[in-house]
Amino acid sequence: MGSLGSLRTKAVATAAAVGALSLVVGCSSGDDSVTGGGKKDGKVVITMGLFGVMGIEETGLIEQYEKENPGVDVQAEIAGDEQTYYTALQTRLAAGNGLKDIQGIEIGRAKEIVDTQSDKFADFSDMAGTEHFLPWKESQISTADGKVLGLGTDIGPMAVCYRKDYFGQAGLPTDREEVGKLWEGDWEKYVEVGRTFKKDFKGDDVAYMDSSSGLFNAMVYGYPEQYYNEKGELIYDKNPAVKEAWNLAADAAEDDLTAKLRQFQPGWDPGLANGTFATAVCPAWMLSHISEKAGDANKGKWDVAKAPKGANWGGTFLGVIEKSPVQEEAKKLVAWLTAPEQQAHIFKELGNIPSSKTALESDEVKSVTSEYFSNAPIGQIFGDAAQEIPDKQVLGRKDGTIKDTFSQGLALIEQGTSPDEAWDTTAERIEKAVG
Structure with missing residues (x-):
């Protein structure tokens, strides 16, 4: 392999x-x-x-x-x-x-x-x-x-990267197959596992997930449309997929399940190195960053489990x-x-x-494992996840800007702002940025 x-x-x-x-x-x-x-x-x-x-x-x-x-x-x-x-x-x-x-x-x-x-x-x-x-x-x-x-x-097919040592300390399964079954088919189950983790974890102060925005991105990118429709019209404020993702991510933030660390922003890398959270929603390309920043001290503590639903980020x-x-x-x-x-x-x-279908189906890709992530069969995990990505992926002109703005809005909730007020602030910022 x-x-x-x-x-x-x-x-x-x-x-x-x-x-x-x-x-x-x-x-x-x-x-x-x-x-x-x-x-x-x-x-x-x-x-x-x-x-x-x-x-x-x-x-x-x-x-x-x-x-x-x-x-x-x-x-x-x-x-x-x-x-x-x-x-x-x-x-x-x-x-x-x-x-x-x-x-x-x-x-x-x-x-x-x-x-x-x-x-x-x-x-x-x-x-x-x-x-x-x-x-x-x-x-x-x-x-x-x-x-x-x-x-x-x-x-960027999705999986969930998790600290199996922390899951063990919370009385949760540590085997990647069993972990994936905990939240299979439903991101709400992923958050519910977080509530169990918070209640039962025995150890120092460790958050269940790194950020609510990581959860939000994983959810919205599981749908063909996110912020724009095929006509190029802004629909983020009407799209039920966006509202569903916002509400669940806000629940996770309000229930103090996150480490309040936005991915790739200041504080996240030290959080990886210091082991301050137990899970992170991770597209395939994120694994190299996690292993680099978490460092040799955490090698073999991380593993990779199937995400609740397919998505591309x-x-x-x-x-x-x-x-x-x-x-x-x-x-x-x-x-x-x-x-x-x-x-x-x-x-x-x-x-x-x-992104090559031919490469995805090759034994060369399917057989790849990750020594850092407990020898997880990442070729199989992410290859299977790629097949679950919706066939249609509608993009808009300012998708990147809107994604960043939603991440900032969820960070407000993690700092104590109410979800409704944070939504209004986010909507104002989006209109200003793209209008």
């Missing part, structure tokens, strides 16, 4: 180091009036703008591509923070220069790119060998007239800029990087689950 190895630690450290540089110099090196690479010293130079830990450079894929294509020089810059990266990308798209040949696109930005920047990106719709993606993944980056603005890298694309002087070469590189074999390689090394 394959297992996620120590490369994860190296990858996160590499991304952090390169990211620190990228945030200083922005998304483009050299002359900001120039877009992309070009031909230099007899080689094709392809530039890439990436963010986070996408696994493209960290797992050696760029080095492999250059070895197999000696006439190509790939230069990647990685920003650690996606929000800063996207702000810079928007500025450069508006100016029409300073762009990389290949730009990463986070799922929460995809609809805005499709609706407002489609003329800035090359079309992949007629490219051979790209028929292996999950159908809903390609639809997220496609225009109404059929133009495909990029190819998918990973997706996160995922990225690689697009090629229309004005790229090496557009065809860049498209070829993107197709290679997102091919089933390369997606499977990234998953084995880092845990980013493939």
Whole structure:
């Protein structure tokens, strides 16, 4: 069986180091009036703008591509923070220069790119060998007239990461199969388990879950529509799925089941290191972050169980800029990087689950386990979860902004604001941000 190895630690450290540089110099090196690479010293130079830990450079894929294509020089810059990266990308798209040949696109930005920047990106719709993606993944980056603005890298099927030592101290099952059955089919059961945990836990002060916003995201992304309908109209205030998720997340917050730590915000990483919470709703791509920040001291204490319901949270694309002087070469590189074999390689090394249906169904992916997470069969767990994601995934222009605003609103409840007042504040902020 394959297992996620120590490369994860190296990858996160590499991304952090390169990211620190990228945030200083922005998304483009050299002359900001120039877009992309070009031909230099007899080689094709392809530039890439990436963010986070996408696994493209960290797992050696760029080095492999250059070895197999000696006439190509790939230069990647990685920003650690996606929000800063996207702000810079928007500025450069508006100016029409300073762009990389290949730009990463986070799922929460995809609809805005499709609706407002489609003329800035090359079309992949007629490219051979790209028929292996999950159908809903390609639809997220496609225009109404059929133009495909990029190819998918990973997706974010859900599971629940849990501390089995803490579950044992609360008298709960610790086996991942039994734990999954505790909340099977219903997120309310997940919260109810939290009430039992809080009542029966024997030990120091440990919260059941890290944040109410993690629960909220897992619930809303289990439906085809969240904040917008297919017409592009805002429906967050009318969508029963959003209200259901808000109410249950608010209940968890009011019942003091959370550590009041928003994921990827200050305090969350120390919370992982210090073991201040017992569960976290975790998309596949989050496992590398948890293992890095929780550290060796907590290796084998974490495990992964099936989530109550299927959902997709996160995922990225690689697009090629229309004005790229090496557009065809860049498209070829993107197709290679997102091919089933390369997606499977990234998953084995880092845990980013493939958006390629072919890769998901391969033994290479299904057999992967995670030594850090108690040898959990993550290839099987997340592969099965990917099959439960709704076939339709309706995105809106400001999905990422709205998601962040809801997370802030739930944080207000964790700090003592009433759910009704927090909802009103959230609605006002959303209208201001997207109106």
